[in-house]
Amino acid sequence: MKTIVIPFDFSPYSLAALKTAQKVSVKSGAKIICVTVIPSEVDYDKLSDEAKLKYTELREEKEEAERILPDYIHEVAPAKADIVQEVRIGVPNELILRVAEEFSADLIVMGAYGKGYSQGKFIGSTLQKVLRKSTVPVLAVKEALDGNDFRKIAFASTFHPDSKQAFAKIKSLVKAFKSSVHLLFVNTPDKFTSSDEVKKGMDLFQSGNEEIVFHQHTYNDGEVEKGILGFCQESGIKWLAVVTGKHDKSPTYQISTTETILFKGDLGILSVKV
Template sequence: MKTIVVPFDFSGYSLEALKTAQKISSKTGARIICVTVIPSEIDWDLLPEEAQQKHPELIEEKEEAMDILPNYIRMVAPAKAPIEPVVKIGVPYEQILRIAEHNKADLLVVGAYGKGYEEGKFVGSNLQRVLRNATCPVLAVKKALDGNSFRKLAFATVFDQAGKKAFEKILPLAKAFKTSIHLLYINTPEHFTNSSESDAMMAEFAKGHEQFVIHRHVYNHSDPDHGILEFCHANGINLVSLVSRVKSASSSYLVGTTETLIFKSDFGVLSLRVHD
């Protein structure tokens, strides 16, 4: 893992995301790009300098953010931590995705909610758009994840080839923290599978990864979302990974499940987006 991007809007949730990224960086050596976006419908990057001067209020906000962002970074990281502050102007999710793609980010770590969040709302629109469009894994947190939080990870998906592609993406993180991986199949009435079949499917899925501690679980529940929640609570797991599919006709855990878990739990939720 080489590069982590952290969107930072000075909210408490984004501070928890930065703390989590710093914990991952301390184990992997990854550099962190901490990016603050001044919201605007203007595509600032394409605007000539002369035209930019016609928006002094945006320039002032950017300069203020550039002044105070390093102070927040110093709150959570050692002086020599590999964290690069970046301030942009534009549509927040567009800038976040642009920076992640430009820097070939291995991971986005985001606060579950952002500035201006109101209690009782579902996840914010910027987070939804990042989850739905990021090409790298996205880890959403409400609370900073410490080393203990990375000791166990529940990987919930349909165990097929697309799921295996996503599984490969979590292995660098699992290796760094010596994480035990809990493969989890939620058996629902609509998509019922015999336990022996599910277990065999997961055993095949885990082949080739003998260097990791991998457990296999089939959990029966009428609802996938609540099944994952119950399983993680019962097993003391604070980090769950879900696979979302792009244009898939098969049964799968969609981004909607990811959003539900972020909303209903205090877990770290790692979203992995794959093409079938």
């Protein structure tokens, strides 16, 4: 893992994401790219120099953010490693993904909410869009994860062959923390799967990853999301990886397992696409 992108909007949740990313950086040696987006329908990056002169207010906001960010971040999240700061103007989710592509990010770490958060609100719309569109693994947090939290991770899956491809994307992160990986299959009445079939899938998943410590678990519940949350709470696990499908063209009202678990619990959720 070489590069981590952190969207930072001065909210407590973005600070939790930054502190989490710093823990990952210390273990992996990855550099941190902190991106602050000044919201606008104007795609400022793509304007000519002449056209940019027309947007005085936006330009002044950008210059102010560039001036105050270094000292502010050093004050709230001091660390030895330098943080590269990018201030952009435009649509937040689009700019976050653009920066991740420009810097060839291996991981995006985001807060569950932005600075417009109100109590009881579902997860932030920017996070939802990034989760749906990003091809890079996205770790979403409500609270900062510390070094001990990273020592155990749950990997919830149906353990079809494509889940092994998804794990390959986060394997370096797991190895950096020497995390024990708790493979989790939630059995529900409507999609019941035999123990033999689950074990066969998990055994195939583990094959070729012998340097990782795995534990296999089947957990019974009426709903997948409830089962995942229940298992993690009982096992003292603070972060979870979930393999997700392609939702980039899905309507916003189609809520995925990743988003539901993040909303209902306090786990850090690592969304990984095949």
